[in-house]
Amino acid sequence: MRDYHKLRAFELVDQLALEIYKCTKSFPKEEMFGLTSQIRRAAVSVPSNIVEGCAKSSQADYSRFLEIxxxxVCEVEYQISLADRLGYLDSQSAKETASLASETGRVLNGLLRSLRTEA
Incomplete structure (x- = not known):
């Protein structure tokens, strides 16, 4: 079993999930069951899948959960862009959150590439 606490990718996705919850507090009430719910679920899915993947014994299962x-993360990146274009985020918050999501995606993709070369 792997320790997800030691992964840079986990640190970033945990930070991203917290940031998504903070910035979606100000979304319109009519989005409670729409974009607010969707982006939050996607943001929580990222660290949850990393944690679950780390608990798997096989490398294939670990990689599969990291791919999910x-x-x-890609879904969150799009949803941040959509929320920004809809005017739900101030430009600074949108820029910072999008940057964090992008960095998270790059780090996670790097981890996946390193696992593929090991196989």
Missing amino acids: AYGS
Whole structure:
């Protein structure tokens, strides 16, 4: 079993999930069951899949959960962009959150590439 606390990718996704919850507090009430719910679920899915992957004994299962996490990061990146274009985020918050999501995706993708070269 792997210790997810030691992964830079986990540190970033944990920070991203917290940031998403903070910035979606100000989303319009009519988005409670729409974009607010969707982006929050995607943001929580990322660290959750990393944690679950780390608990798996096989390298294949670990990689599969990291790939799911990467897909969710990509989803969050789009949803941040959408929220910004809809005017739900101030430009500074949108820029910072998008930057964090992008960095998270790069680090997670790097981890996946390193696992593929080991196989």
